[in-house]
Amino acid sequence: MTESQKPIDPEKEKRKIKSDKRMKEIMTEYYVEAKTPREQRGKKIAWITSGGPVEPLICMDIIPVYPENYGAMIGASKMGVDLCEKSEEMGYSRDLCSYARADIASATVNGGPIGGLPEPDMLICCNNICGTVLKWYEVQARYFKVPLFILDTPICHTEFTKEMRQYVVKQIKEYIAFLEDVCGKPFDYDRMDEVGALSFRGQELWQAILDTTMHKPAPITCFDAFFHLAMIVTLRGTRTVVDYYEMLLAEMKERIAAGIGMIPDEKHRLLWDNLPIWYKMRWLSDKFASHNACLVADTYTSGWTSSMKYLDPDDFLGSLAEGYTRIFLNAGTDIMADNIMGMAEKYDAVGVVFHSNRSCKPYSLGQYDIQRIVQEKMGLPTLMIEADMVDERSFSESQIDTRIDAFIEML
Amino acid sequence: MITAGIDVGSISTKAAIVKDHVVLATKVIQTGYNAQNAGRKVFDEIQAETGISSSQIQAVVATGYGRKSVTFADKAVTEITCHAVGAHYLNPEIRSIIDIGGQDSKAIIIDEKGRVKDFAMNDKCAAGTGRFLEVMARALEVDLDAFGEMSLTADKTSAISSLCTVFAESEVISLISKGEKRENIIAGIHASIGARVMAMGNRIGLKAPVMMTGGVAMNIGVVKALEEKLNSSLVVSKSAQVTGAIGAALIAETVKGGNNE
Numbered sequence: 001m002t003e004s005q006k007p008i009d010p011e012k013e014k015r016k017i018k019s020d021k022r023m024k025e026i027m028t029e030y031y032v033e034a035k036t037p038r039e040q041r042g043k044k045i046a047w048i049t050s051g052g053p054v055e056p057l058i059c060m061d062i063i064p065v066y067p068e069n070y071g072a073m074i075g076a077s078k079m080g081v082d083l084c085e086k087s088e089e090m091g092y093s094r095d096l097c098s099y100a101r102a103d104i105a106s107a108t109v110n111g112g113p114i115g116g117l118p119e120p121d122m123l124i125c126c127n128n129i130c131g132t133v134l135k136w137y138e139v140q141a142r143y144f145k146v147p148l149f150i151l152d153t154p155i156c157h158t159e160f161t162k163e164m165r166q167y168v169v170k171q172i173k174e175y176i177a178f179l180e181d182v183c184g185k186p187f188d189y190d191r192m193d194e195v196g197a198l199s200f201r202g203q204e205l206w207q208a209i210l211d212t213t214m215h216k217p218a219p220i221t222c223f224d225a226f227f228h229l230a231m232i233v234t235l236r237g238t239r240t241v242v243d244y245y246e247m248l249l250a251e252m253k254e255r256i257a258a259g260i261g262m263i264p265d266e267k268h269r270l271l272w273d274n275l276p277i278w279y280k281m282r283w284l285s286d287k288f289a290s291h292n293a294c295l296v297a298d299t300y301t302s303g304w305t306s307s308m309k310y311l312d313p314d315d316f317l318g319s320l321a322e323g324y325t326r327i328f329l330n331a332g333t334d335i336m337a338d339n340i341m342g343m344a345e346k347y348d349a350v351g352v353v354f355h356s357n358r359s360c361k362p363y364s365l366g367q368y369d370i371q372r373i374v375q376e377k378m379g380l381p382t383l384m385i386e387a388d389m390v391d392e393r394s395f396s397e398s399q400i401d402t403r404i405d406a407f408i409e410m411l
Numbered sequence: 412m413i414t415a416g417i418d419v420g421s422i423s424t425k426a427a428i429v430k431d432h433v434v435l436a437t438k439v440i441q442t443g444y445n446a447q448n449a450g451r452k453v454f455d456e457i458q459a460e461t462g463i464s465s466s467q468i469q470a471v472v473a474t475g476y477g478r479k480s481v482t483f484a485d486k487a488v489t490e491i492t493c494h495a496v497g498a499h500y501l502n503p504e505i506r507s508i509i510d511i512g513g514q515d516s517k518a519i520i521i522d523e524k525g526r527v528k529d530f531a532m533n534d535k536c537a538a539g540t541g542r543f544l545e546v547m548a549r550a551l552e553v554d555l556d557a558f559g560e561m562s563l564t565a566d567k568t569s570a571i572s573s574l575c576t577v578f579a580e581s582e583v584i585s586l587i588s589k590g591e592k593r594e595n596i597i598a599g600i601h602a603s604i605g606a607r608v609m610a611m612g613n614r615i616g617l618k619a620p621v622m623m624t625g626g627v628a629m630n631i632g633v634v635k636a637l638e639e640k641l642n643s644s645l646v647v648s649k650s651a652q653v654t655g656a657i658g659a660a661l662i663a664e665t666v667k668g669g670n671n672e
């Protein structure tokens with residue numbers, strides 16, 4: 001039977017997110033532009049870490065490209081094992097983050113999804129997400145022979161001190177000087193105000209979309225959020241994001257008005273912690289759905305709005321240092337635990353599913369403590385799943401199947 | 412009401428028949444390579460032995476890693492829940508369970524009604540499981556059934572520090588070549604399982620009294636090693652190996668939909 005002959009299931013059709021189509025178009029346009037040969041494209045390309053301050057790049061007409069977003073694509077298209085093995089042949093340890101392994105390997109082969117990322121003209125690395133990115137970007141800077149800018153953001157275990165502010169603000173100035181130097185043109189501070197305001201608006205809208213799941217039944221699950229997240233990560237600071245998220249938010253509101261939930265018979269509302277398991281998204285989403293369990297929110301997709309309270313939409317550049325230093329991954333375990341407990345209350349969740357991710361050490365290291373804190377303070381049942389976001393060799397389906405079944409039986 | 416529980420594990424497959432909350436019979440066979448066949452076979456054999464036919468059995472619950480391959484079952488329930496129900500039935504005082512099976516080990520906390528409050532399982536690794544013991548028995552050329560008694564005669568416990576089965580095996584081999592007594596090595600193997608499993612138990616905070624279930628509970632050496640780490644005694648039922656199957660049969664009493672065939 002071909003695709004067009006398949007009978008349409010009206011129930012499924014009703015639950016489909018209509019905006020998905022537009023999102024795919026936008027992402028395709030974005031990658032098509034980035035992959036256009038340098039001479040025709042005119043614009044420069046910067047590879048940047050997912051938590052890095054992208055707004056100055058947009059302001060300078062530089063196309064930001066995200067190896068981590070690409071890592072997610074590699075994972076989702078199940079190319080992770082091949083590329084990870086390739087990097088291991090090159091001498092990288094299996095303990096290294098699989099985004100780094102997959103990206104380093106894919107740079108050396110003409111392969112991977114969309115035939116590989118466009119070559120960078122510069123690299124921007126901010127260590128507010130982890131320490132891995134430092135060495136990863138140094139490796140790539142040597143490989144592509146391009147300049148690398150490192151923004152060092154000290155960990156805010158509890159607070160953001162005066163000294164931290166001075167230290168990061170000074171680097172933001174150096175960042176701008178670096179961009180002026182590479183592009184050979186002065187930084188446009190007026191445009192920066194516009195880009196900053198758009199970035200802030202994009203974050204507001206994204207949070208509003210995530211918050212629609214406070215409604216019962218939730219119009220989307222975190223598996224949908226994992227998909228729609230690509231926009232706030234890659235195109236933050238552009239009008240495109242704002243327009244798209246306005247459309248998506250309107251659709252969510254319509255769903256709520258029509259009483260459409262993503263899980264037909266929503267029974268258990270749960271939280272997800274850590275990165276998605278990209279190559280098992282469908283399996284996991286079906287698995288939880290089969291138990292009428294809805295993952296209403298997660299710490300990952302909300303990570304891109306986690307420091308909004310420190311950003312000033314009217315003085316974005318001035319607040320950049322604090323906003324980018326105080327993101328959720330750059331904080332102490334207690335802050336992370338508070339974040340999860342706050343979310344459990346906000347979204348009225350009855351349990352937490354932790355993905356203990358072999359790749360992402362800063363995200364996974366404190367999880368057992370966080371699990372204990374959440375259990376002690378809120379009495380919430382929790383589940384720990386050991387896996388990896390890209391490297392499928394670290395996923396044991398039958399074990400995880402049993403754990404999820406047992407967890408649901410326990411609720 | 413007569414019900415049955417089938418527990419398809421990676422090494423052995425178990426069956427239990429329960430009538431009005433009383434266990435009538437249990438049966439254990441080797442799983443072999445075909446989990447689906449093993450479920451069917453143990454069910455046929457227990458019927459033949461008891462003279463109870465499948466038409467009299469009103470509901471069947473399957474559990475264990477092969478639970479979804481038991482096509483004649485009315486429902487599949489995880490071994491976590493089944494061990495909890497089974498252990499509670501065998502001894503209502505029990506508040507925690509350590510279950511060491513063929514391919515995984517678990518620690519389970521239950522409440523006064525036998526409901527699961529929390530659980531932890533070993534990660535994707537054979538250390539601390541029945542499979543680990545099998546590998547070691549082969550390396551030592553000792554019958555696995557003799558392991559427990561032999562370790563009681565050890566004059567010291569050899570140190571086995573590797574958590575990985577493969578590395579632990581080479582540690583064992585080097586101990587053999589150094590002329591270490593087998594008994595001592597076996598005691599070391601048991602201590603290493605004890606440490607591994609207790610680390611998991613401590614993570615969720617075991618509460619006394621603790622029952623040990625699963626096939627490995629028949630190994631007195633492992634029981635002793637765990638008791639040492641736990642600093643108190645373990646409750647080991649004669650039905651340790653079939654606790655999951657009993658729990659499954661008891662859960663089947665609550666399954667609607669009746670006849671299994």
Ligand code: SF4
Binds near residue numbers: 098099
């Ligand atoms: S270690 Fe974690 S934060 Fe760092 S690149 Fe990998 S996934 Fe991202």
